[in-house]
Amino acid sequence: MDMQTKITDAVSAASTALGIFEKPVLEHPAELSHGDYSTNVALVVAKKRGENPKALAEKIVTELGAIDGVEKIDVAGAGFINFHLSRSVFAEGIQEILSAGEKWGRNDFLSGKKIIVEYSQPNPFKPFHIGHLMSTTVGESISRLVEWSGSDIRRMNYQGDIGPHVAKCLWGVMKNGSDPKSIAALGEAYVRGATAYEDDAHAKKEIDDINKRLYAGDVELQPLYDAGRKASLDHFDELYAILGTRFDDSIFESEVWKRGIAIVMDGLMRGVFAESDGAVVFKGEKVGLHTRVFITSQKNPTYEAKELGLIEKKLERFPFDLNITTVAVEQESYFRVVEAAMAELWPKTAGTYTHRAFGMLQMTTGKMSSRKGNVITGESLIEDMRAKAMAKMEGRELGDAKQATADTVAVGAIKYSILKQNAGKNIIFDPEQSLSFEGDSGPYLQYSHVRARSVLEKAHTSHLTPQISNPPEEVTELERLLYRFPEVVVRAQKEYEPHYVTTFLTDIAGAFNSWYAQEQIVNKDDPASPYKIALTKAFAQTMKNGLWLLGIQAPEKM
RNA sequence: GCGCCCGUGGUGAAAUGGAUAUCACAUCAGUCUUCGGAACUGAUGUUCCGGGUUCGAAUCCUGGCGGGCGCACCA
Numbered sequence: 024m025d026m027q028t029k030i031t032d033a034v035s036a037a038s039t040a041l042g043i044f045e046k047p048v049l050e051h052p053a054e055l056s057h058g059d060y061s062t063n064v065a066l067v068v069a070k071k072r073g074e075n076p077k078a079l080a081e082k083i084v085t086e087l088g089a090i091d092g093v094e095k096i097d098v099a100g101a102g103f104i105n106f107h108l109s110r111s112v113f114a115e116g117i118q119e120i121l122s123a124g125e126k127w128g129r130n131d132f133l134s135g136k137k138i139i140v141e142y143s144q145p146n147p148f149k150p151f152h153i154g155h156l157m158s159t160t161v162g163e164s165i166s167r168l169v170e171w172s173g174s175d176i177r178r179m180n181y182q183g184d185i186g187p188h189v190a191k192c193l194w195g196v197m198k199n200g201s202d203p204k205s206i207a208a209l210g211e212a213y214v215r216g217a218t219a220y221e222d223d224a225h226a227k228k229e230i231d232d233i234n235k236r237l238y239a240g241d242v243e244l245q246p247l248y249d250a251g252r253k254a255s256l257d258h259f260d261e262l263y264a265i266l267g268t269r270f271d272d273s274i275f276e277s278e279v280w281k282r283g284i285a286i287v288m289d290g291l292m293r294g295v296f297a298e299s300d301g302a303v304v305f306k307g308e309k310v311g312l313h314t315r316v317f318i319t320s321q322k323n324p325t326y327e328a329k330e331l332g333l334i335e336k337k338l339e340r341f342p343f344d345l346n347i348t349t350v351a352v353e354q355e356s357y358f359r360v361v362e363a364a365m366a367e368l369w370p371k372t373a374g375t376y377t378h379r380a381f382g383m384l385q386m387t388t389g390k391m392s393s394r395k396g397n398v399i400t401g402e403s404l405i406e407d408m409r410a411k412a413m414a415k416m417e418g419r420e421l422g423d424a425k426q427a428t429a430d431t432v433a434v435g436a437i438k439y440s441i442l443k444q445n446a447g448k449n450i451i452f453d454p455e456q457s458l459s460f461e462g463d464s465g466p467y468l469q470y471s472h473v474r475a476r477s478v479l480e481k482a483h484t485s486h487l488t489p490q491i492s493n494p495p496e497e498v499t500e501l502e503r504l505l506y507r508f509p510e511v512v513v514r515a516q517k518e519y520e521p522h523y524v525t526t527f528l529t530d531i532a533g534a535f536n537s538w539y540a541q542e543q544i545v546n547k548d549d550p551a552s553p554y555k556i557a558l559t560k561a562f563a564q565t566m567k568n569g570l571w572l573l574g575i576q577a578p579e580k581m
Numbered sequence: 582g583c584g585c586c587c588g589u590g591g592u593g594a595a596a597u598g599g600a601u602a603u604c605a606c607a608u609c610a611g612u613c614u615u616c617g618g619a620a621c622u623g624a625u626g627u628u629c630c631g632g633g634u635u636c637g638a639a640u641c642c643u644g645g646c647g648g649g650c651g652c653a654c655c656a
Contacts, residue, residue: 300653352651450593451592461619462619470617
């Protein structure tokens with residue numbers, strides 16, 4: 024039985040004996056000096072009983088007596104009961120980490136469930152910008168969290184390879200005779216098309232016409248279209264390789280739009296949708312949202328209709344119990360309307376199709392828009408960070424691994440900066456000021472891991488092996504944090520919030536580095552050295568597993 | 582105007598309704614550099630404003646103020 028249930032049960036029994044029937048809640052005090060667990064039962068029930076909370080807490084403590092594995096119980100503050108775990112419990116905790124190894128932190132609370140995580144969603148013919156970097160990073164981490172809950176997961180990508188943005192890009196390509204196999208040329212062509220569409224009525228007509236022809240499957244456009252689509256997709260794959268993401272499945276808008284139209288037309292007959300100014304719309308007002316167009320007056324499907332087709336396609340390929348789609352906050356209200364339409368079309372699907380909004384990347388230099396062409400591409404950001412990492416590694420003897428390590432560090436820095444806060448919050452990004460390698464950062468976590476590995480390497484050559492039998496008397500802050508890892512994972516899994524993991528890792532890295540600075544870990548003359556080595560190993564394992572959840576690699580050297 | 586999200590030191594963030602609000606950057610002052618200084622130690626400095634709920638509020642409710650996003654044929 025773990026300590027948490029053991030203590031909770033003991034408190035529960037003691038308070039029941041005193042006539043208290045409040046279910047005790049056990050938590051970790053924010054301040055480590057306050058102990059490892061604390062409960063506020065006394066505070067919660069004191070008033071009802073007309074008693075002084077501190078006195079009541081004292082009574083409960085007396086009733087509690089001794090608990091195996093708890094060294095000290097005291098009453099503090101307004102009436103908290105604090106529990107300090109004993110030395111041996113922490114030693115056992117270290118043992119547990121070492122035994123679990125790669126599996127340390129995993130659980131199976133979603134085992135047997137089929138779950139789809141849809142993320143990244145870059146559009147061919149448009150640049151892969153830092154917004155996609157966010158979706159990819161957040162989605163990959165959520166996928167890994169879901170994977171750790173024992174569920175059957177499918178990582179899915181959904182890409183818009185048909186629609187007005189494609190027409191705009193192709194128009195731009197044809198006007199200038201650009202090379203459709205060049206990513207840079209496609210990006211420029213898109214900006215030309217998007218600008219012309221707004222400023223030039225004639226161009227708008229031409230683009231609308233191209234759009235119509237694309238939906239009709241015009242053979243003349245096919246070679247150009249195929250070349251551009253392939254160039255885009257190849258480019259995305261290169262980025263995914265660097266980012267450490269691999270999808271199980273990819274669905275394209277071109278595969279779902281027809282089905283989407285059919286679903287909407289059918290829904291129109293059933294009264295789910297309505298006609299308005301020649302378009303087919305969903306009146307979101309009936310559920311507190313707003314009206315959205317599903318089929319345009321030109322009879323083209325919008326994003327919303329395609330999404331309905333997508334849902335069917337997903338069910339066909341992988342009948343999911345739960346779907347999580349990452350969506351940018353600026354698209355969240357559209358998504359809500361789609362969910363509302365779904366609920367009316369297929370009441371049975373209620374609650375199985377969900378989304379997780381992630382914040383916008385706000386630029387200090389003004390709003391980023393791929394229509395205007397002032398986007399920061401994922402590629403350029405990675406490139407900048409890679410150059411910075413290379414400069415930092417000057418003088419390190421890493422041989423052939425140098426370039427790959429620079430990528431690892433660069434990607435780690437980018438991902439950390441995205442995953443360190445609430446996923447829904449906007450991130451303010453200053454393109455002039457590159458991401459940090461110091462302090463709270465991805466490289467700081469990676470560096471801590473490298474240090475620990477380096478210590479373990481030295482232990483190995485000194486013929487010292489990890490042992491938990493002879494721990495030093497004093498319990499380190501690091502030990503008092505490490506055993507909490509599985510709790511942190513569960514919370515992150517339940518809320519689809521990777522940042523709990525990020526924060527935890529930053530805490531243990533700080534604890535490790537402080538400890539490291541004041542301890543000689545590998546020391547043949549120190550009887551506690553084998554224990555310290557075991558602790559170092561437990562730290563390295565926890566850090567490695569945690570970084571994996573974030574989708575950040577843990578290098579051995581950097 | 583309506584809807585959603587947000588407001589924490591100079592800056593970027595954290596805090597299942599709990600105790601003295603925690604980190605990092607920057608600034609200032611330091612560190613036997615022996616196991617990797619991408620580190621460590623210390624100092625300065627913070628919950629937008631008003632009201633309410635609660636033993637207890639950054640957190641919940643309410644009214645302001647300020648910001649972001651969305652509000653029909655783009656995604």
